[in-house]
Amino acid sequence: MQKIVVLTGAGNSAESGLGTFRAEGGLWAQHRIEDVATPEGFARDPKLVVDFYNARRAQAAEAEPNAGHLALAKLESEFAGDVIVITQNVDDLHEKAGSQKVMHMHGALKSALCAACAHRWPAPLVMAPGDSCPACNRPAARPDIVWFGEMPYDMDEIFRHLSEADIFISIGTSGNVYPAAGFVAEARSAGAETIEFNLEPSLVGNQFEDIRIGSASETLPVWVDEILQKSRS
Numbered sequence: 533m534q535k536i537v538v539l540t541g542a543g544n545s546a547e548s549g550l551g552t553f554r555a556e557g558g559l560w561a562q563h564r565i566e567d568v569a570t571p572e573g574f575a576r577d578p579k580l581v582v583d584f585y586n587a588r589r590a591q592a593a594e595a596e597p598n599a600g601h602l603a604l605a606k607l608e609s610e611f612a613g614d615v616i617v618i619t620q621n622v623d624d625l626h627e628k629a630g631s632q633k634v635m636h637m638h639g640a641l642k643s644a645l646c647a648a649c650a651h652r653w654p655a656p657l658v659m660a661p662g663d664s665c666p667a668c669n670r671p672a673a674r675p676d677i678v679w680f681g682e683m684p685y686d687m688d689e690i691f692r693h694l695s696e697a698d699i700f701i702s703i704g705t706s707g708n709v710y711p712a713a714g715f716v717a718e719a720r721s722a723g724a725e726t727i728e729f730n731l732e733p734s735l736v737g738n739q740f741e742d743i744r745i746g747s748a749s750e751t752l753p754v755w756v757d758e759i760l761q762k763s764r765s
């Protein structure tokens with residue numbers, strides 16, 4: 533059975549109205565990474581960090597999947613093989629579109645994490661610094677987001693999927709952040725065909741065999757139809 537492994541980044545959700553990080557005017561132009569996306573920033577000013585993620589949780593709750601998300605859900609339901617989506621995004625737009633096999637390597641806005649006992653539970657729409665953990669009762673709730681210096685989730689399973697990939701596609705990610713930026717090399721060494729979808733080549737764009745330049749909502753549906761047609765013939 534053929535396996536397609538999909539990596540998505542902020543560009544895949546951009547056309548749903550959610551900001552990317554490194555674009556001019558993007559999230560990192562408005563907030564210092566060290567302040568809102570590191571454990572040290574959270575220790576220094578938990579309210580700033582919790583408010584940052586509360587605002588993004590509220591925005592994500594209103595967002596709707598775009599044609600790129602819908603094309604990936606169609607690929608999963610109609611492709612004769614296996615389709616796995618590994619997303620760096622913390623929104624739930626793949627799930628809203630109908631994708632079932634989604635791995636959130638950088639965590640999820642909908643989830644809360646106990647910094648004391650590592651219990652995870654559904655986050656309320658508005659979290660507050662010092663919220664208690666429902667499992668251990670300590671006031672150690674934090675957004676369930678993987679910050680710089682922390683280990684992304686499900687890495688063993690992700691590397692297993694990459695080692696089994698026949699096709700690896702990467703959509704709307706700049707190639708700035710590891711380990712995700714290294715996935716193309718991993719998939720290539722496993723013999724996968726590799727394709728990047730982006731408005732412009734990413735920092736690791738030269739490692740892909742093919743690049744489809746354009747917005748994900750336009751390029752992905754075309755590619756998904758090509759692949760489905762090929763797999764039926």
Ligand code: BJW
Nearest residue numbers: 541542543552553554620680681704705706709710747748
């Ligand atoms: C479109 C589009 C449209 C726009 N259509 N395209 C030195 C060397 C190597 C590594 C390191 C190093 N020093 C430190 C590290 C490790 C560090 C790292 O990578 N740092 C770099 C800055 C150098 N990484 C970590 O710390 C990670 N942990 C780790 O490495 O653990 C150890 C380990 C060891 C071995 C194996 C495994 C692990 C943790 C990283 C955590 C990242 N967290 C964040 C924030 C939390 C989530 C959140 O708040 O949402 O995750 S940072 C931020 O960047 C966020 C994103 O998921 C991530 C990636 O961003 P993304 O998605 O690429 O967005 P952009 O904005 O950069 O790009 C958007 C792209 O879309 C652009 O290319 C546009 O052109 C495109 N686009 N519209 C198609 N319509």
